[in-house]
Amino acid sequence: MVKLKNRQWRLANHPVGMIKESDFNWVEEEVEYELQEGELLVKNYYLSLDPANRSWISASPKSHYIEPVKIGDVMRGITIGQVIESKNPKYDKGEYVIGTLGWQDYSVSKGSGLINISLLPKPEGVSITIYLNVLGMIGLTAYFGLLEIGKPKVGETLVVSAAAGAVGSLVGQIGKIKGCRVIGIAGTEEKCKWLTEELKFDGAINYKTESVYKRLKELCPNGIDIYYENVGGKILDAALANLAVYARIPVCGMISKYNLTELQPGPSNIVQIVTKRALMQGFIVNDFLGRISEAMLDLMTWFNEGKLKYREHIVQGLENAPRAINMLFDGSNKGKLIIQIAKEPT
Amino acid sequence: MVKLKNRQWRLANHPVGMIKESDFNWVEEEVEYELQEGELLVKNYYLSLDPANRSWISASPKSHYIEPVKIGDVMRGITIGQVIESKNPKYDKGEYVIGTLGWQDYSVSKGSGLINISLLPKPEGVSITIYLNVLGMIGLTAYFGLLEIGKPKVGETLVVSAAAGAVGSLVGQIGKIKGCRVIGIAGTEEKCKWLTEELKFDGAINYKTESVYKRLKELCPNGIDIYYENVGGKILDAALANLAVYARIPVCGMISKYNLTELQPGPSNIVQIVTKRALMQGFIVNDFLGRISEAMLDLMTWFNEGKLKYREHIVQGLENAPRAINMLFDGSNKGKLIIQIAKEPT
Structure with missing residues (x-):
């Protein structure tokens, strides 16, 4: 049994x-953690803030x-x-994990849905937060949406919106790797400069x-x-x-819509889907679960070759x-938005 | 040389x-037709009126x-x-052809783009206009859009708009053949009754x-x-x-948009493409040229089995x-809209 002070944000x-x-309600309380067989107790260091979080609480x-x-x-x-x-044989004390463990200091998990990142290769000299980025959901979202739905060919023109965002910046760089001309759309001069320079x-x-x-x-x-x-x-x-003609539109998200309080008119030019015989397809990473190791290998290789840059x-x-999560919606974050909950031990 | 009175509608x-x-301007004139090597002269009996005609003259x-x-x-x-x-060895006098020969009594053609329908099998006891319908562009549009993009599976729910129209009514029937539950959307009680009964x-x-x-x-x-x-x-x-989830939306057309004089708001619910990981894809029959004989064989078989009904x-x-073409846009036609230009010889 461990007795710890836990802090949580609970949905109000x-x-x-x-x-x-x-x-949200902020809760601070002393908790006595008594693990059952198969459970493990995790101390959270980093929390990923993502646009999808907004839709989870609608x-x-x-x-x-x-x-x-x-x-x-x-x-x-x-x-x-x-x-x-x-008390789970797959996870030893001291190992690092990634999972949906919530906005809190400590989480009890049965291990399902967790990834033991201590077992994964990690490029040298980078923070473990790379698993919330290039080597995580973000990287996979960029990878599968672009390659599986976008199907880029050498010489094609790729346009990315929210291009300086965590996903968008990887999409553009993977597009360059695949030989596309890449145009990014972003909301500040600084971001535009980062994209081109x-x-x-x-x-x-x-x-x-x-x-x-x-x-x-x-x-x-x-x-396009x-x-x-x-x-x-x-x-x-x-x-x-x-x-x-024959354009492809992988739809990763529509961040401009997530905070709307009523439906707003959609795209006037939707008829172009017929005229240009275009394909538009929504997806989430889970749609491609069977191909994750292949994707991770590519992402790791490209990262090690210096072809995938990111900022946090x-x-x-x-x-x-x-308060921080709204930066995603007003565009004031520069790079992958992460909360540091606690310092990692050195 | 043949001298004939030709009547034409020309775009004004x-x-x-x-x-x-x-x-349009209505033109009636005596024409002296002198065929060059490779040319043929066609007397038109039936003219197909289709929603796409509107976009050709925008x-x-x-x-x-x-x-x-x-x-x-x-x-x-x-x-x-x-x-x-x-004067074209591929077409003999007396044979029937289908092609883009225009709103006129007589057309001179070099044969390219024509189909010699005298060489095709035709079900017994039906008018030759079946080639403007089930066994023509209409049938192929229904077939490829539904099967190639819609990819119906047994037990799935298929919804068709303009369901009593030439394409829509075939889409629904092919959906039934493939084991779908089919719901049609149409604009009159009579049409709805025709669909269900x-x-x-x-x-x-x-x-x-x-x-x-x-x-x-x-x-x-x-x-859906x-x-x-x-x-x-x-x-x-x-x-x-x-x-x-994983819905497919083959986009054959958007007839409500063709007569708009200014852009109107598009679908408010477009974000559902992400939420439901849906696919939306525009197409025209030409996108599937390589597979036309296979499609024609299926359509012919189903028609002969009594599984594809149509009305004209x-x-x-x-x-x-x-004047007649506007019936397509106000929905007052019942079935495939065709102009009879002249009586076939009996």
Whole structure:
């Protein structure tokens, strides 16, 4: 038995519009952890904040692909942590794991759905948070959406929205690896510069200061072959208006829609799906479970070759999670948004 | 040399909104036909009127998948006619052909793009117009869209819009052949009755008198696995809101959009593409050229087995073509809309 002080964010309300701190309750309590056979106790170091978190706490069950978080439950979230006690033969004390362990300091798990990252190869000299990024759901989402649905061919034009985001920046770089011309759409000059100068995108559009429609027309004179969709709304409309024949649109997300309090008009140019005989397909990583090791191997290889760069935006303190998550929706984060819950032991 | 009186509809203006008779010029003139080597002269009996005709005469080149008809040119249209003179070894006098021979009595062709239907098998006791329907572009459009993109499986729920139309009614029947539950959406009680009583659809929704959203919810309790899209607009929105996970949406057309004079808001529920990991794909028959004989064989077999019923709406007289075509857009035709230009010889 271990007695520990645990801190948690529990869901107080299904948010309406943007997430407010009052949509959660902060709970601090002493807990006596008595593990059952097969269970392990994890101390969480890092919490991943992702756009999908917003849809997990919507009131309307229509907008979910997994069960919504119930009022009173610990907020769902993916963390990296360390096993501090174990009655599960697959996990030894001291090993690192990644899993859906929630917005809290300590989590008890039966091990199902956990990945033991101490058993995985890790590139040298990088933080373990790479498993929340290139070598995690983010990398796999970029990989499968682009390669399985987008099916890029050498010389094709790939456009990525939310291109400086965690997924978008990897999509563009994988597109370059596959020989595409890559145009990114982002919301600040700094992000656009990062895309073209650091990541070697062929062009970038600042959707806050430029006409996306006109710039896409200029930068994609033969049309867009692949539009990797992260945002929805007006940017989708501008992309639809510039499609090449047989365009593919992997739909990873539509972040512009997640905080809407009522339905808003969709893309006026949806008829272009017929005219251009385009394909538009939504997906999540789970749709490709059978191919994860192959994908991880590619991602690892490309990373080790210096072809996949990423940046992280780390916010200190679990207490800041409800405020920090809105950065994803106003675009103020630079790179993968992560909460550091506790320092790793050195 | 043959001297004949030819009558033609030539394009006068790119229509704005619904087609008006004044968008065409009626020309009657004596023509001396002197065939060159390889040419043949065809007398047209039947003219197919199809929703796609509208997009062929739009001013904006963005909305085309083939060259728009030029002002002054004979209106483009698919006809069935008979060879009355031939200097082309592949076509003998008296044979019947189908091709894009225009809104006119007589057409000169070099033979490219023509199909010699005298060489094809034809079910007994039916009009030659079956080649403008089940055994033509219409049948192939229903076939490839449903089977190649929709990929129906036994027990799945298929919803078809414009279900009493030429394509839609075949889609539903092919869906039944493949073991689907089929729900059709149409615009009159008579059409809905035809779908359920004659074509044995499992349900029909009158979009003019019922809430499509609510009725789809009732009739498709496990969601829509395949939505075969012919119309766009509010019906697409209602279908998106009722998708099953992994739904497929073959997009054959969006007839509600073809006469719009300005862009209108698209589907509010487009985010369902992500949530339901749905696939939406536009297509035209030409995308499947390599598989036409296989498709024709299936369609012929099913027709001979009594599994594919159709109806025709035949309007007499080439002079009525510009007025008749609007029936496609107000839904007043019952079945495949065809102009009879001249009587076949008996």
